[in-house]
Amino acid sequence: MAMSEESGSAKTAIKMIQEAGARATAARLTVLRILLSADHALTHSDVEQAASAAGDLIERVTLYRVLEWLVDQGVAHKTLGLDRVWRFNAHHEAISNHAHFNCTDCGRVYCMESLNPVFAITLPPHFQLQQADxxxxGLCPCCTD
Amino acid sequence: MAMSEESGSAKTAIKMIQEAGARATAARLTVLRILLSADHALTHSDVEQAASAAGDLIERVTLYRVLEWLVDQGVAHKTLGLDRVWRFNAHHEAISNHAHFNCTDCGRVYCMESLNPVFAITLPPHFQLQQADxxxxGLCPCCTD
DNA sequence: AGGATTAAGCAACTCAGTTGCGTAAAGGTC
DNA sequence: GACCTTTACGCAACTGAGTTGCTTAATCCT
Incomplete structure (x- = not known):
């Protein structure tokens, strides 16, 4: 209901889910569309509000499970904000070792997909590195005077 | 009670607190000594257990306030673990832009004080960088086979 | 359309961290 | 050293993100 206009991102969302070989439920489509159209990482309640604003009510627990599922599928990924809240971001290609920007004013978290930082570190003995983030x-565009 | 032997770190702790121009209470001394003698970042409950093991019971809320106070004083700093739990680390000098190592096996978080990573990044327009961590x-020394 | 599989929905729970307020302790002053 | 003001402690009750178990409903394969 009330979701047929934005066919562009909806198609992408359906395609992404079906490529994962899973059921394309209403909740998954809604959440994925919301994540794909956001310019920053969204919290659980961000998604919940965006969904209800669009007329698609999603149950609390369902939303948690959908978000976790999207991460497991590799369709989205999550980051911890400084407020101990997970924030989710859908991406079109697999990315790793990328940067997240936390705005110290509004709290928004931006996923710098194209930003592949190059850094040189040497760990103490017996530490085995698997991943680095x-x-x-700092201040995001909407919080800079 | 039962805390007069380890005079070395205790003296340091007292000195650090008095240099901050604040009251050196039993709880603050105990917590700071525990943090200073740890080789990795400690959670609230880590500190609570270490304190009670040493015979110094510290009230839940007091401990939260002491830890927050130490961070405000610049005597300690905190990091979020992947389990959404704050971990605290006391340090002897002011440090910034350093790295934290999260063990994916035991969950311990190590503060790499001497590890000043060099990385090159270029932010999108209108982003103002203040700090980078x-x-x-990966695996820590006690979790590597 | 029918039926096995899988997700949604609901309620109750966990756990880290917070808030408010009365009481006790710390440390400067007389 | 006793006094008094300031500051921290202790207790209880609360918040809010995230989780678990189980029943009902939806998906989609044949």
């Missing part, structure tokens, strides 16, 4: 803090 | 993931 960069957390940036 | 590096989050490393």
């Amino acid at each position: 960069v957390s940036l803090q | 590096v989050s490393l993931q």
Whole structure:
């Protein structure tokens, strides 16, 4: 209901889910469309509000499970904000070792997909590195005077 | 009670607190000594257990306030683990832009004080960078086969 | 359309961290 | 050293993100 206009992102969302070989339920489509159209990482309640604003009510637990599922499928990924809240981001290609920008004013978290930081570190003995992420803090475009 | 032996770190703790121009209470001394003698970042409950093991019971809320106070004083700093739990680390000098190592096996978080990562990034327009932290993931010395 | 499989919905729970307020302790002052 | 003001402690009750178990409903394959 009330979701047939934005066919562009909807098609992408359906395609992404079906490529994962899973059921394209209403909740998954709604959440994925919302994530894909956001310019920053969204919290659980961000998604919940965006969904209800669009007329698609999603149950609390369902939303948690959908978000976790999207991450498991590799369709989305999550980051911890400084407020201990997970934020989710859908991406079109697999990405790793990228940076997240935390706005110290509004709290928004931006996923810098195209930003592949190059850094050189040497770990102490007996530490085995598997992955590295960069957390940036500062002011986002809508919070800079 | 039962805390007069380890005079070395205790003296340091007292000095650090008094240099901050604040009251050196029993709870603050105990917590700071525990943090200073740890080789990795400690959660609230880590500190609570270490304190009670040493015979110094610290009230839940008091501990939260002491830890927050230490961070405000610049005597300690905190990091979010992947389990959404704050971990605290006391340090002897002011440090910034350093790396944290999250063990994917035991969950411990190590603060790489001497590890000043060099990385090159270019932010999108209108983003103002204030600080950068590096989050490393892998196996710590006690979890490597 | 029918039926096995899988997700949604609901309620109750966990756990880290917070808030408000009365009481006790710390440390400067007389 | 006793006094008094300031500041931290202790207790209880609360918040809010995320989780678990189980029943009902929806998906989609044949």
